[in-house]
Amino acid sequence: MTMKPSQKEEEYFIKLEFEKKKKLEAEKNKRIMEEEKKRLRDLHHMRCPKCGMTLVEIDHMSVKVDRCASCDGIWLDAKELETIIQLNQPNLKRWLKLF
Ligand SMILES: [Zn+2]
Structure with a gap:
């Protein structure tokens, strides 16, 4: 009997780790999107959509x-x-x- 996890277990943990990182990335992207939305809202609030003036x-x-x-x-x-x-x-x- 060996202590090394089987190939299948190793794949499982790699997949698990990937899913964890993927979720973190998605949360990061969501945060960036929200920051970008806020930035655009602040930038365009009460500005003309045609010429950009007040x-x-x-x-x-x-x-x-x-x-x-x-x-x-x-x-x-x-x-x-x-x-x-x-x-x-x-x-x-x-x-x-x-x-
Ligand atoms: Zn205008």
Whole structure:
């Protein structure tokens, strides 16, 4: 009888070790992705998606509109377009006059 583990056992431990390292790598990548997401969010927050300049928030008739101070582009948050559509005709005209 030999003390050396059999080939199969050795393979099993190599595989186990690999799975452990693979899991650690995946966790590391996830952390890097989260850091990158945070970095991009900080970098792009309230920036125009077209020209990259600062967006100015305008709060009008319960709709918050972000307007670019440079190219005059208008950015709406989720559901804000639906809110604008729901405004009745005279209100909508008044609202649109602003822009
Ligand atoms: Zn812009």
